[in-house]
Amino acid sequence: MPRTTRDQEFSTFVRAHRAELLRSACLLTAGDSHAAEDLVQTALAKVYVAWPKVFRTGTAVPYVRRIIINAHIDETRRPRWRRERSVPEPPDRPDLSLSESWSDDADGEAVRAALASLPPRMRAVIVLRHWFDLSVQESADLLGCSQGTVKSQSAKAAAHLRAALQVQEERSPSLSIERSHR
């Protein structure tokens, strides 16, 4: 394939999908826009290399999503992520049995903080199932695990998010009061 053709097709693809890919990566990184940008840049560079194949088979979007998910999980396996981190006070353990619906008061910052409290793989399951709208089977294939694992991880993640958001709301009642007076 002549390079010029590859460049044109790739540029069209980037214009059409980059912004959405970046938003997806932001969810995976729980709002860390720099890490998300790294993921997308790496994934797009890899897609360019494999472009003749992925373009011919029409699999560019699934391919780049797969790279982003795998890169996200690989990145968090690195030693610097496994080290313990110092925090001012130990976090509360959320009650995972809570099953109320999502709080309408949760703002973007609170949701990102709740996402950050999830293990990376669990966050990936949430993104695959609820953001990319992939089926359980498709998610399991992409993550290289069983369908049962996807289902259980998805359920645990949902429960964990609910609990984490409720804890945050209880911690900052002043914010809710301030909002109600605006």
Place this chain on the structure above:
Amino acid sequence: MNDMKNLLEKALEDRPLIDVDPAADLMRGRNRLQHRRKVTLAGTAAVALGIAIIPLALNGTSGSSNPNQAGSRLSSTSEPSGPAQAQRLPALELVAYTGKQIPGYRVASVPKGWHIQGGDASVLTIAPKGFKDKDFSSFVGKIVVMLQSKDAAEPTEGAVQEVDGRPGRLDVQGDTQMLTYQIADKRWMVIQAPTSLGWDGTQLAQFASGVKVLDNAEAGVG
């Protein structure tokens, strides 16, 4: 309505979709492609050479006198025989090429046992006959002939190596050697080859002197 999706939307509420310029991604992709081609060249070249070494080494140790086996793919030169041969193989002999040519370039000679695998107006690859990787845009373990990228500068790295009196540079990085030589004003040619061929700069220049660039040859970008 998917409650979870609504929640995820909240996490992105201050990150709206914006127009993007693909130029930076394009540049990164090109760089990665170039890097990949250079780096992976060494690995497969070593494997391909290893396959050639085994029967050659067997011939050497058993005292077999059959010249029609693998030894025929590697010319006998003045290289010493015995244990030293495993460390430095004899260079592949150049033979006249009479097979099918590719639009863009004409090749007068190829290493013995090799042929033009494929190409287009921008690149041509030469590989051992029966080479597993049939994709001509994959350069691993092959000789690559192409015009230098339009965006590339005049070469300054590597040793001076003229081709038919024209200025050139031979840059060896790891197991890859790249001969870049001038064919016209602001027009340079690139020959990339694995060092496992056993060629020095003179032999690479000898091969290069048999390469003719046709009018329809195109230089890449990036």
